[in-house]
């Protein structure tokens with residue numbers, strides 16, 4: 001397989017951009033990610049991929065829960081607040097307000113909408129862990145257009 005073609009073709013997948021939260025012991029953590037998709041209506045299932053060795057990945061594996069805060073178009077600052085590893089920058093929430101609902105995972109107050117999941121399947125095959133979560137609660141803060149990865153000019157994939 002030609003590496004350039006593989007990269008180019010995989011980068012043709014369109015993505016949104018989300019803040020994925022979880023519990024880490026008694027604390028919470030979150031990272032910005034684009035590998036998020038719905039995979040079933042009944043039950044409502046969502047798949048996310050979390051990089052092996054990150055605090056968030058270990059947190060999701062250990063706690064069995066995660067939340068997804070759907071960012072609104074233009075919320076670049078919010079997205080960028082959660083890209084860096086917590087191990088390097090410390091608590092990433094700073095002034096960012098959040099609350100918890102059913103699972104204890106952090107939900108960003110400023111997000112467009114959110115849902116939270118209990119993990120029902122884990123696949124460790126690649127360099128990211130694939131978590132399948134059943135949606136157990138969801139909410140809408142306001143209507144608007146969700147953020148896309150494209151508008152940030154960044155890529156994560158290929």
Ligand SMILES: Cc1cc2nc3c(=O)[nH]c(=O)nc-3n(C[C@H](O)[C@H](O)[C@H](O)COP(=O)(O)O)c2cc1C
Pocket residue numbers: 029030031032033034035036049050051052054055056057082083084085086087128154155156
């Ligand atoms: C555009 C972009 C998209 C990203 N998408 C993902 C993703 O879907 N899954 C993931 O595990 N990491 C993704 N990352 C990397 C995480 O944001 C990064 O590993 C983060 O530092 C993990 O946080 P933690 O160490 O506090 O858990 C992405 C990074 C960028 C720049």
